[in-house]
Structures are given as C-alpha cells and as structure tokens.
Amino acid sequence: MTTAYFLILALLTVSWFLVGRQRASSIAGADPASLHSLPSYHGLFLAALICLPMILIFIVGAPLAERYIEARAFSGLDPATISDELGRSAVLRDIQSVLAGNYAGTATPELTTAASAYSSAASITSWLLLIAGIAAALVAAMFGFRLIGPEFRARNSVERLVKYILLACSAIAVLTTVGIVFSVVFETIQFFSKVNPIDFLFGLQWSPQTAIRADQVGSSGAFGIVPLVTGTLLITVIAIAVAGPLGLFAAIYMAEYASPRTRSIVKPILEILAGIPTVVLGFFAALTVAPFIRGSGESIGLSVSSESALAAGLVMGMMIIPFVSSLSDDVINAVPQSLRDGSYAMGATKSETIKKVILPAALPGIVSAFMLAISRAVGETMIVVMAAGLAANLTFNPLEAVTTFTVQIKTILVGDQEFDSAKTLSAFALGFVLFFFTLVLNFIALQIVKRYREQYD
Amino acid sequence: MTDIASTNDIPVTDTPRDALVKxxxxxxxxxxxxxxxxxxxxxLFLSVVLxxxxxKGIPAFSEYRLDLKVVADQALLDPQKTGDRTTLLAGNYDKIIRDALAAQFPDVTTRADRRALNGLLSSGAADDFRRMVSNNPSLVGQELTVPVLLSDDADQFLKGYQTNEIVLKGTGTLTQTLNGDAYALRSSGDDFGKAFQEIQAFLFQRLDRLHTEIARLEKTLQGMEGDAAESLRGQVDTYKAEAETLNARISDANTAIELDDKLPSLLVNVNGGTIKATQISPAGVDGTKLITPKSAEPASPGSWSILTLVTPESNRRVQDQAATWLEQLKASGTIERGFATRFFTSGDSREPELAGIRGALIGTLWTLAVTLILCLxxxxxxxIYLEEFAPKNRLTEVIEININNLAAVPxxxxGxxxxxxxxxxFDLPRSAPLVGGLVLxxxxxxxxxxxxxxxxxSVPPSIKEAALGVGASHQQAIFHHVLPLAMPGIMTGTIIGMAHxxxxxxxLLMIGMVAFIVDIPGGITDASTVLPVQIYLWSDLPEVAFQAKTAAAILVLLVFLFVMNAAAIMLRRRFERRW
Structure with missing residues (x-):
C-alpha cells in the first residue's frame, strides 16, 4: 500500500517535471532567452507541486486511516479483551495472522468478522488515501501548469523551497537535542514522582530491583546514585591518570620535537587507536587485561576482583589518549611562534620554553581538552559494560568491582521492560544526569577553546 | 603574556657554569x-591489542572435519523412493553418520560409549551431508565421502587448546601381559623410567604449590577471627592432608605411583590399540585398554609410543577415551583441517562450531544503508545551509552550538x-535495522x-564569484560549482562517519538489537543484529570456543574499518586539491 502510494508519487513527479519542462520550452519557442527561468526550473516547480500535497496528505492521512481501521476492527469485539494496550495489540496481531492465513488454531467467529472488517476498512482507506493524494496533486499541478509563461519566476520559487529544505536539514540537529531532552525529561519527571529526588541524588545505596512481594530478598528498591557517581569517578580518574600524561607528552613531542617524518608515522597510530571500536577494547579489557591484573595482583598477595575498576580504567585511559593528544596538539600548535622565539632568545632550552612559556599559554586549551576527554570517559559504555562490574560498591579501591552510570542504564534497559516501573524509569533519570553532565562539560570546554582561539587569532 | 618573565629565573648558583648547562x-x-x-x-598498547x-581469532577461521565414508541409505533417507526435496530434507542423516563413525571403532558397544563417541560430533554434523543429498537426489543409495563437523570441544582439543601433548617413541621392545581386564606393559628400554620421572616432577610441582598456598593462607589467618577464619583453617587442613598424602606417594623414588584424574594422562599406543596407564613404576605401567590392541605380540622399538596429555583429565573437557578416539582418527587420516566457510555463511547459533556472522554482517549492511541514506x-x-545561506543571527548560533555539542553527547x-x-x-519495530539506522x-x-x-x-571563493559573475544564481553557483568541488572532502567525512x-x-543495545537471532534479516524491518553487537553477545558466552569466534568477528570488523579508512585516505590523496 505505502509502496504503491510512493511509486505513484514518484511516477507523477517525474512525468510532471517532463511536462513542465516541455511546456516551458514550447512557450519559449525559438528564443529561449524570452523565459525568465530555465525550462527545467518550470519542470521542478511542477514536480514540487505534485510532491508536497501528496506527502502532506500521506503524513496526515495514514495515522488517521490506521485509527479508523482499528476502530472498525474492534467494533464487533468484546470490550473486555481490548480494554488495555496489551490486549489491543494482541488482537491486532491475531487479526493480521488470520488475514495472512497462518493463524495457529481455529479463529473464533468474532475474530473472523473482526478480520474481515479490518481488511475491508484497510482497502477502503487505502483507496481513499490514494485518490485524495492524486486529486490534490493534480489540482496543484494544473494550477501550476497555468502559471508557466515567460514572465513566471519559477527559479525563484524553486530556490526558495530549496532554501527551506536546507534549513529543515539543519533544524534536524536541533530537533535531535530537543528529542533527547524530551525523551529523558518526561521519564525522569515520572521517576521523581515515585522516588524522592533527594534520595536519588544523595542516597548511598543503589539497588534498582523493586520488590514484587514484601518478603523478597535483595530487592530493596534503593535508588541512591552516590555509589554510581563514585564508581564512574574512580574509573574516570584512573583513565585520566593514564591518558593525561601520555596524551599530553605525546602531543608535546608531536608539536615541538617530531620531524615531519615522525609525525607522519605517529599520527596514523593515534588515529587507528581512536578508530578502534570500543567493543573491541572492552573485549581486550575483559579477557586480557582483567585476568592479567588479577593474576599479577594475586602473585604479590593482593586480592583483586575479576572485574576490577583498574582494568576498565586502564583500557579506557588508552582509549582517550588520542582525544587528549590531538586536541592538545592543536592548541600547542596555535601558540604563536613569537612566544617561542622570545624564549629561545633568552637562552632557554626547548624543554624550558615548553614548560614555562608554551604550556602556560596553552593551558586553557589543554584544560578544555582534558574536560572533553573526561566527558568522553564518563559517557563511554562498552568498555565498562564488558570489563567493570554490576555491583554498586561504594569504594575507592581500584582493585574492587564498581559500576557506572552507563553500565546501569544498559543493564536496566536491555531486555524486557515495563514502562511504568521505577526501575525502568531510573535508567532515564541516570541518562538525564549523564546527558546534563556531559553537556555542561562540553559546553564549558568549547567556550574556553573558542575564547582561547580568538585570543591568538 | 606576563608569564614570560618567569623564564628569567633560571637559578644562577656558585657551581661552575658547565655543570649547570649539563x-x-x-x-x-x-x-x-x-x-x-x-x-x-x-x-605498544595498540599493537598488543591488535x-x-x-x-585469539585466527584459529576460529579453521575447523576440523571428519571425512567419513558413508552409504546414503535409501531406507533411512527416502523409504518411499519419492525423490522429492522435502522428503530428502527430513531424512535421518544423523543415524547414517553415527553408524559410520561407530563402524570405525568396533570396541564401542555399550550405550554410554556410543553416546560419548557421538559427542565428538557437532549437533549440526549432518548438515553438509543433508545439503549434498537434497541438492542431488541421485546420490541416494550411493557410497559417498562426506565432511562431518566435529563438536567444539573436539575441535579445541585437536587445535591443542585443551592440553599439551608429549610423544615419546618407544626405545625398547614392549611386551604386554593380559591379566583379566588389566594390561601390564613392560619395556626392555628405559622408556617408562623417563615417564615416571616426569610424573614425579609434576607431583613435586604440585607439592610446592600446595606449600606456598598453605603458607599464604596461614599468613592471612594470623589475626583473623570468627567464621571466615574457621573456614579458612578448614581449607588449610585439607591442603595439609593432601600434601601429606602427596609426600607419601613420592617419598620413594621407585614405588609405583597411582595415576588418578588429577595427574597427567599416560596413553600407550601399541599395535593399533591404546592402553591408559593407571599405575606407573620405572619398570613399566599397568593399565586398562581404551582401544583394544590388534595383537598381543611384543612391539618392536619405534613401533609404539607413549603419549602424555599434560593437563589432568579432571581439568579437560575432552576425556581420555574421546582423546584416544580423536588421536586414532587423526592417525588414520580421516580428520582434516579446513577453512571454516561456515563462519561466513551461517547465522548465530548456540553451538560455537555452527555459529557464524552472516546474519550480523547482513544486519550491519542494512543498518548502514539506512544510516547513509538518511545522514548524507x-x-x-x-x-550547505550553515555555510552559505544562514543569516548571522541567534537561531544560526543556536544551531551551530547545538551541532558541536551533539558531537560529544555519549x-x-x-540509544x-x-x-x-x-x-x-512512533511504535517502530524493535531490533530492526530501520531504527538502528535512524539512531546511528x-x-x-x-x-x-x-x-x-x-x-x-576550503573551496576558494573565486570559484563562486566567477559563477555569479557570468550570471548564475546563488544556488546555481553552489550546486553546480562549489558542491562538486567539495565532494571529495564530503565523501571522506562521510566514510569516516560511517566507520564510526x-x-x-x-x-543499538538500547533498541533491542541484542536479541538472539538465527535468521538472516531480509529487510530493514526484520529483527537483526549487527557485527559489534554480535561481538558483545559472543564475548559474554562461557564456551571457550566462542572466545575465538569473538576475536575472529573482531578481526572481520577491523578489516571492514581498515578498508573504509583506507578508502577515505585514498579519496583524500586522489582528489585533494590545493588552491
């Protein structure tokens, strides 16, 4: 049905494009310059007039049609079976399998009548939609056809439309943000109607499993995010402790010491590292690094959890080295040469120049590079899902298992969920906190970089 | 730059200038x-990861198969002689294959043994046979050689992941004495002396480990109280008792050692049979048969051998009996190692040896197609809008900040x-490439x-100005002149985005692409999974064989990424223009 509709749409569009172009050329006759717009713009104008109404009618009509079809199908059924969303979708599935002829068992008479009502309503509405669409399109096209003439400014109209389309494209980015905010905010508000925000932000226990029976063990339904915050913090601190020095020193070397040849070798290495999917690094962390740390810890008499924060943090640190180094590299390169020259003229060595002139000058940029790296580490999912634990321990011992925001979101939302339980909603609240935190961090970092660039431009 | 002043305070001390400069x-x-x-x-880190x-991944690209000679028995496959495909597909191929395998081991008579023997085969062992016959019904009734897939455990054993093997060729003449069910093997050379020393060394090692463990536990025990200490003390006592018995077993260099399942297995191959040692002394071994030797004649030097499976039987998934069968099949040339095409042609499975990445690959393809069609x-x-048309106002600024921030949202x-x-x-289908593509x-x-x-x-303004100068409209200048010149850069960015x-x-985990899906998706609304998610799913499974599969899937993913990035670099090199 949908396919047929859009096939006809495409056919009409192409044919009216040709008609419009032909019409414009024939009006112009031997003197093409007599037209204001090129013939193809007239064609495009007609094509747009076909497309827009048909798409509009489909967007408005299709959901209406679906609602009508469902209403017709449900009209003969027992109201009890279709009282809730679950029952309705079950009945719809049954009807569809009856129509497709693969219904398991024999259909009840009610179901058969519902199925026939469904199919007749479906065919009526689909025909109606098609006819309405074609009629609207043809009316619009006839109207446009009469406008075609030497004076008609088809190009201007088409270009105005194109501009709106381009604007719509860039509006998608804003819509995405709005979509993200809406999808997390609504659920978060719902969550806070069940759980006190104070308990959420300052509670020391995280155990989202809500008890179904009163005497159930291990289902306290505690939603305090402090253990998650400390867990995320612990892993992030380890990651930055690894990536900070390594990334910064790599950037300094690349910007100040390396020959172009060395740069051309080292840069791709960092790019490859940045391009490795995190699921691969997670596999490496869980199956190679974690057992190694556990083994070496035990050989010196330490008890190490098999899902230690250290393993996840180390590998995550390695993952964000390229972020730190490429951003720091940029800001170090942006420090004006005159500062370096001034320092050398005073007799300073290269390292003294770097330590006392370049780094202080580049500090704001480096700070923002670190902030971006932190936000990357906080939002990283796969490495911690695979290598860090699920247990929400409130600890700062890197050898123990901790859990993070992303791990909890993933754990709660993968698999079946009921959408009104506090447990499911809590994942959205966590997502909200995560989104808000990274957004603020990024925003500040980008502003710092922007101001810093302006300073030296 | 007030900080510059600080460079001046390089310390000037009384030390000679040279020392300071140094x-x-x-x-x-x-x-x-x-x-x-x-x-x-x-x-270094990057190379260690790769x-x-x-x-880990390379072994998963090969698999061990049996080349079994079977007769495609009419009575089992197509008793009515219809010759049509449906009947042939439903035939009992498993029985034929199992019978053919059992025929190679006349010793196997009990039900338990037969079950163990069948355990060597994959649950999809008959798939190739079935495909061969159903595609070519004329094969029914003929004798064929069919490839039969081994189980993942057998495969792992043959690849050498279950245990190390040491083979000692016999240097003396081996004599067998049968005493009821027990075999007593004696060699005229010092073969068993060597094996005995190895076992002794193994026992000493274990004793050493026990002693260190006891010392460690006793150290932790100091200053401990309560139940935990109690249970630990119990642990120490068991270890001590074990060390005691071990000590007794190796106290005398010449006493026979009982071989239990916590010690390496010694298997003696003689006259086409295999004897498993249950007791060893420097003089020889006593043991039971795993495969009956064809004759009881003394075996000449070099014609017999001692095979040591170093990992104790209790730590192995393939037991000695199965290992012996596999060794025998290998020796007879029935087992061959081949490229695991199945890895690329089949969907996911719970059986490691049957699981493949085809479903995930196709799912990835659909998902990326949706992504590309939408986001390009x-x-x-x-x-184009932001670069060429956007007025300098609040709205444009909001859009720009937005895009920069979106790039850094987790x-x-x-998801x-x-x-x-x-x-x-919007009620779109779960687990579908459509939704995955939208999100990506x-x-x-x-x-x-x-x-x-x-x-x-990066396209110089002169291009646009020239177009405007000869009378093109703003949009014509952009779409006809600027955009084509910017295309290589856009393509490079797109490829890098797609690689991401x-x-x-x-x-994709959030929108349900983690389901266990066996079928190959046929469209963008079918439930499917994608390669990275498949990697995640497999990495979670307990079977060791899946670890190799995971690594192999990662290799495939990395190859794809490598190809995409190489294409981006090529494009940049080929079309990049300096104005």
Missing part, C-alpha cells in the same frame, strides 16, 4: 624522552532517544556536517 641539557633530554616514551607506550585479537543528504544539506544517550522516541512513541544517522550527522562544512569552506557508525554498539 644539568639543563640533561633535563632537556629527559623531557624529550618522556615524549618518546608516551608515544612508544601508546603504540596482536592479542589476532592470535541531511548532513550535506545542513552544511552514544548511549542516543535512550531511540528507545523513547522511535520505539515507544542522528549520531553521525554532526560528524558529517562538520566535515562537509570544512570541505565547502560501524563500530558503534551501545545505542
């Missing part, structure tokens, strides 16, 4: 070394968006917009 140069060298060390460490995956036009459109948040918007609000398109769009804007900006999308896992 010190400063040392600091210089040290500083440079830190930079090199950082880069070397990073490169090599680790490579070594949208991203380029947005870039990917899992996009939340997909779940709440596309699945719950939103995820990579900022990357593409930023890259496209840079590409558009290819490796993305977290948002």
């Amino acid at each position: 010190k400063r140069y040392r600091a210089e060298r040290r500083f440079k070394f830190y930079g090199i060390a950082a880069i070397v460490l990073t490169a 090599l680790d995956v490579l070594f 036009p949208l991203g380029v459109g947005a870039a 990917s899992i948040v996009f 939340l968006l997909g779940l709440a918007m596309f699945l719950n609000f 398109a939103l995820l990579v769009m900022p990357t593409i917009i930023i890259a496209s804007r840079a590409a558009l900006r 999308a290819l490796g993305e896992t977290a948002p």
